[in-house]
Amino acid sequence: MDWQDALREIITQPNTRLRFGEPLSKHTHFGIGGEATVLIEVSTIEELAALARFHSKWKIPVAIIGRGANMLVSDKGFSGICIKLIGELAKLDVDDNVVTVGAGYPLPALSKEMSRKGLSGVEFVLGIPGTVGGALIMNAGAWGSSFGDVVTDVTVMQNTGELLKLTQDEANFEYRRSRLDTYFCIIGATLTLKHGEVGTITQKMNTLFKQKIETQPFVEENAGCMFKNPQGDSAGRLIDISGLKGYRIGGAEVSTIHGNFILNINNATATDVLKLVAYIQKHVHKKTGISLETEVKRLGFDT
Numbered sequence: 001m002d003w004q005d006a007l008r009e010i011i012t013q014p015n016t017r018l019r020f021g022e023p024l025s026k027h028t029h030f031g032i033g034g035e036a037t038v039l040i041e042v043s044t045i046e047e048l049a050a051l052a053r054f055h056s057k058w059k060i061p062v063a064i065i066g067r068g069a070n071m072l073v074s075d076k077g078f079s080g081i082c083i084k085l086i087g088e089l090a091k092l093d094v095d096d097n098v099v100t101v102g103a104g105y106p107l108p109a110l111s112k113e114m115s116r117k118g119l120s121g122v123e124f125v126l127g128i129p130g131t132v133g134g135a136l137i138m139n140a141g142a143w144g145s146s147f148g149d150v151v152t153d154v155t156v157m158q159n160t161g162e163l164l165k166l167t168q169d170e171a172n173f174e175y176r177r178s179r180l181d182t183y184f185c186i187i188g189a190t191l192t193l194k195h196g197e198v199g200t201i202t203q204k205m206n207t208l209f210k211q212k213i214e215t216q217p218f219v220e221e222n223a224g225c226m227f228k229n230p231q232g233d234s235a236g237r238l239i240d241i242s243g244l245k246g247y248r249i250g251g252a253e254v255s256t257i258h259g260n261f262i263l264n265i266n267n268a269t270a271t272d273v274l275k276l277v278a279y280i281q282k283h284v285h286k287k288t289g290i291s292l293e294t295e296v297k298r299l300g301f302d303t
């Protein structure tokens with residue numbers, strides 16, 4: 001039996017969806033990327049554990065995808081299994097100010113739902129189009145807040161399929177990174193939020209969202225900020241003073257609204273994006289002496 005037949009045998013849940021040769025451009029905000037050998041939308045912890053054991057046994061590469069909002073997938077695609085979390089892995093449970101949320105849950109929905117319940121702490125994620133899992137891995141943040149700040153603990157799955165609960169300290173949240181990417185998959189987290197007035201929280205959430213759509217591109221396909229901000233500076237400012245706004249390679253363009261966003265304006269390929277990334281890094285370094293480091297995760301590339 002080959003690995004693909006063996007895989008079909010372990011997928012038994014009616015809600016779990018399995019698709020071979022799935023274009024990853026359909027699952028990333030960039031709208032870029034070749035096919036995954038297989039994409040599975042997993043709906044239960046048991047099935048995810050079976051996949052973890054499958055991965056350990058067959059040594060087939062696995063990548064977990066949230067909303068693909070911080071991801072550049074290669075034009076060749078991904079030779080392996082892409083997993084998205086749905087069903088019981090994307091659930092929300094609120095008990096007083098303690099929120100238990102599955103890694104597949106979308107951030108904008110979390111922000112809206114918490115504002116309706118008068119819970120403060122995640123107003124800033126309305127404009128971040130990812131999932132809780134992606135926000136935990138990346139320690140997503142905006143306007144001085146970071147997702148890790150509201151986390152009490154994180155549940156992860158190990159390669160054996162066993163679950164492990166990590167404290168906020170163990171997750172080691174830092175600027176746009178955490179220690180969580182060493183596990184097979186993030187299952188979810190417990191957040192501790194603060195009680196507040198529904199009106200005040202909603203207003204804060206809407207103000208931050210408005211600020212975001214006024215200062216960042218929201219129409220064209222992109223993957224959020226392409227580069228991390230260097231200590232004490234902003235990558236967008238450095239790209240701007242280097243005269244790169246509007247610069248285009250193939251179908252990829254540096255946003256004229258915010259220099260740290262690369263847009264897919266005309267069927268850009270991952271190759272176009274990476275050429276543009278290299279061009280920006282070279283020219284920003286020449287102009288300012290600063291080396292920009294990318295924030296966007298890559299999938300399906302050789303290195």
Ligand SMILES: Cc1cc2nc3c(=O)[nH]c(=O)nc-3n(C[C@H](O)[C@H](O)[C@H](O)COP(=O)(O)OP(=O)(O)OC[C@H]3O[C@@H](n4cnc5c(N)ncnc54)[C@H](O)[C@@H]3O)c2cc1C
Nearest residue numbers: 066067068069070103130131133134135137140141186224
């Ligand atoms: C328009 C736009 C605006 C944005 N604004 C912001 C912003 O203000 N601040 C900010 O920080 N980011 C921003 N981003 C980037 C992005 O939304 C965040 O990084 C978000 O947290 C990514 O979540 P995701 O679920 O889409 O992760 P993905 O892009 O799907 O994945 C990111 C990484 O996390 C891993 N991953 C995802 N889920 C899991 C899981 N359950 N278990 C293990 N690994 C997992 C993936 O393998 C990958 O390595 C923006 C993006 C866009 C397109």
